Amino acid sequence: MARFGEDTLRSAFDAKFFSRTFKEVHAFMTAKIPTLDLTRNYGRIKEEILEALNSVLESQHFIMGPDVAAFEKECESYLGGVSAIGCASGTDALLLALMALDIGEGDEVITTPYSFFATVSCITRLGAVPVFADVDPGTFNIDPAKVLEAVTPRTKAFLPVHIFGQMTPMEIVYEELSARGVAVVEDAAQAFGAWRKEGNLIRRAGAWGKIGCYSFFPTKNLGGFGDGGMIVTRDEEIASRLRKLRVHGAGTTYYHDEVGLNSRLDSLQAAILRVKLRHLEEWNEERRTVAGRYFALFAEKGLLDTVVPPQELEGNFHIYHQYVVKVPRRDELQAFLEDEGIVSRVYYPVSLHLQKCFSFLGYSEGDFPVSEQLSRETLALPVFPELTMEEQERIVSAIRRFYDK
Numbered sequence: 001m002a003r004f005g006e007d008t009l010r011s012a013f014d015a016k017f018f019s020r021t022f023k024e025v026h027a028f029m030t031a032k033i034p035t036l037d038l039t040r041n042y043g044r045i046k047e048e049i050l051e052a053l054n055s056v057l058e059s060q061h062f063i064m065g066p067d068v069a070a071f072e073k074e075c076e077s078y079l080g081g082v083s084a085i086g087c088a089s090g091t092d093a094l095l096l097a098l099m100a101l102d103i104g105e106g107d108e109v110i111t112t113p114y115s116f117f118a119t120v121s122c123i124t125r126l127g128a129v130p131v132f133a134d135v136d137p138g139t140f141n142i143d144p145a146k147v148l149e150a151v152t153p154r155t156k157a158f159l160p161v162h163i164f165g166q167m168t169p170m171e172i173v174y175e176e177l178s179a180r181g182v183a184v185v186e187d188a189a190q191a192f193g194a195w196r197k198e199g200n201l202i203r204r205a206g207a208w209g210k211i212g213c214y215s216f217f218p219t220k221n222l223g224g225f226g227d228g229g230m231i232v233t234r235d236e237e238i239a240s241r242l243r244k245l246r247v248h249g250a251g252t253t254y255y256h257d258e259v260g261l262n263s264r265l266d267s268l269q270a271a272i273l274r275v276k277l278r279h280l281e282e283w284n285e286e287r288r289t290v291a292g293r294y295f296a297l298f299a300e301k302g303l304l305d306t307v308v309p310p311q312e313l314e315g316n317f318h319i320y321h322q323y324v325v326k327v328p329r330r331d332e333l334q335a336f337l338e339d340e341g342i343v344s345r346v347y348y349p350v351s352l353h354l355q356k357c358f359s360f361l362g363y364s365e366g367d368f369p370v371s372e373q374l375s376r377e378t379l380a381l382p383v384f385p386e387l388t389m390e391e392q393e394r395i396v397s398a399i400r401r402f403y404d405k
Contacts, residue, residue, distance in 0.1 A: 032341045033382050033391050036219055040386035041283075045275055052271040064247075065267035071274050075230060078277065079207040082232040083239035086265030087246050090189040090215020093229035094122040094159075096263060097185050097211040100231075100241050103128050103156050110150045110182075111159040112142040113351040114371040119161055119187050120352050130361065131155070132353050134368040138311035140164060140324065140378075143370075144172035157183045162191035162205045164347075165221065165287075165321035169313060170208055171198050184209030189229075190321040192222045193284045197315040206232055216265075216273055221287070221321050222280050224269040286385035287320040293389060294323060294381070297396040306403055322347060323383035330379050333402050340398045345380040 042049070056067060072084040087093050103109065105127035111119055113132040123130045133146035140163045147158060158177055160168040170184065177184060188194070188206030192214050196203045206212025216228035233239050244251050249260030291310070298304050308326035312318045324347065327333055334344050351371040353363035365372065381395060 030341060032343060033387075033395065034343050035345050035380060035382045036384045037386060038218060038223075041384065044386075045279065048275045049272060052275050053268060056267050056271045059267075062267050064264055065270075067267045067270040067274060068265050071265075071270040071277070072230075074274060074277055075232070079204050079212075079232060082207050082212070082234055083236060085231045085239060085242045085246060086270065087229045087231060088261075088263040088265065089227040090213060090217060090229040091118040091122065092246075092261060092263040093189075093213035093215070093231045094118060094185070094187060095125065096242055096245050096261065097213050097231055098122055098126055098128070098157065099245055099260070100211065100238050101157060101183050101185070106154065107156040108152060108154040109157045109159050109185075110147055110155060111187075112161050112163070112371070113353040113368045114140060114348060114374055115161040115163060115187070115352060116189070116348070117352065117355070118189075119159065120358065123159070124358070128156070129154075130352075130358075132363070132368055132371075134370045135163075135374065137370050137373070139166055139168075139313055140310075140374060141166065141168040144169060147173050148176060151177070151180060151182065155180070155182050157185050159185045159187055160209075161187040161189075162194060164310065164324050165191050165194050165319040166310070166312065166316055167191060167194050167196040167203070167205050169196065169315075170203075174208075183211070186212040188212050189215035189217075190220065191319065192220065193280050194319045195317045196313075197317075207234075210235065211238065216269065221284060221319055222273065222276055224272050224276075226269055228265050228269040228273065229263075230265070283385040284319040287383060288318070290383050290385070290387050290392065291318070291320045291323055293392050294396070297392060301396055301400045303396070303400060303403070307399065320383055322380045324378050324380045326374070326377045327379055327399075328377070330377050333399065334379060336402045337395075337398055342395050342398055343382065347378065347380055349375055351375050 068086050072086055075084040076082055087096060103126055107128040108131045109123045109128050110131045110133055112135055114135045120130045131150050133142055133150045135141060136143045142160050162168055186206050186209045191205035194205040206214055212232045214230045216222060216224045231242050244257060245260035246263045248262060249256045249258040251257055295309050298307050310324055337344050351368060353368055
């Protein structure tokens with residue numbers, strides 16, 4: 001490529017301006033684009049966060065303090081008609097939910113093989129048996145039609161995961177499962193703020209089933225500055241039990257009705273989450289804007305025959321916790337993007353039924369072909385509220401160059 005001489009450049013541009021512009025362009029084209037940039041988000045709410053943290057520090061109420069109670073009430077209002085119980089993590093939320101339903105040795109829980117490990121480890125930890133049903137190839141959520149086929153006399157619960165921020169269409173199976181005595185426990189760890197319209201009703205993720213579980217891990221749409229979780233239910237008897245189970249099974253300090261966990265949401269996390277909850281709707285809308293721009297760019301670059309964007313079901317409000325596409329030569333593409341300074345992630349490279357620690361369940365490769373295919377073909381691209389159009393153009397242009405090779 002021909003290079004401009006210094007005299008030519010100076011005759012056309014102010015040298016200082018050109019130098020600065022060139023450096024800015026070079027910096028942009030070489031800067032790493034992360035899958036999530038929490039520093040940008042923090043910059044938008046820094047003063048609110050510091051004020052909230054200072055309030056907790058001044059109060060010195062760190063465990064189960066006023067901010068925890070206030071955050072629970074605010075979540076109850078946001079979700080509508082539920083009791084909210086804060087806990088230490090999304091994993092604990094799942095475990096506590098199953099404990100509250102007395103799920104144990106030999107009980108079966110139907111769930112998805114395409115999810116984070118905790119979805120299934122919480123079942124096996126109690127001696128119960130995970131029974132998998134394959135997923136829908138478009139939404140990546142569990143296929144409702146396959147759920148009913150998996151029900152047996154030993155089935156005690158159905159644990160759907162609202163994967164990547166989109167709700168499972170539970171209305172297809174909910175009434176039938178309820179009639180057969182199967183409790184629905186929603187894993188809404190990735191879906192706080194997502195909803196599904198059923199007729200004239202708005203069903204919020206986590207607030208539909210018997211119990212709903214959330215994670216406030218920092219990368220979540222509503223994320224703290226450490227671990228945190230929440231369980232919600234419309235059943236006050238279950239809520240009362242959950243409040244005991246999260247504090248070692250004690251109704252009153254030192255008086256234990258049963259063996260529970262040490263799983264409390266601390267006040268610092270609650271204070272942070274209260275600030276973030278006020279902005280959640282705006283941030284989720286911004287994620288949806290990012291998702292829309294990806295689709296438009298894929299179309300503009302002629303990539304829709306190669307890159308399969310996530311499918312949003314009619315009636316769903318997808319909050320795009322992750323933006324996951326299906327692509328050929330996934331691992332090669334990921335390596336190419338890394339060389340281009342673009343970070344991507346694979347969720348999940350091994351389906352849960354094929355994990356070594358679950359080999360005792362007796363599943364084999366080929367048992368759940370859609371989940372296994374997704375494990376080979378899906379790639380999560382950068383998605384967060386502050387991701388710019390220019391960054392997305394750079395990402396999609398890099399994908400186009402890869403498939404043009």
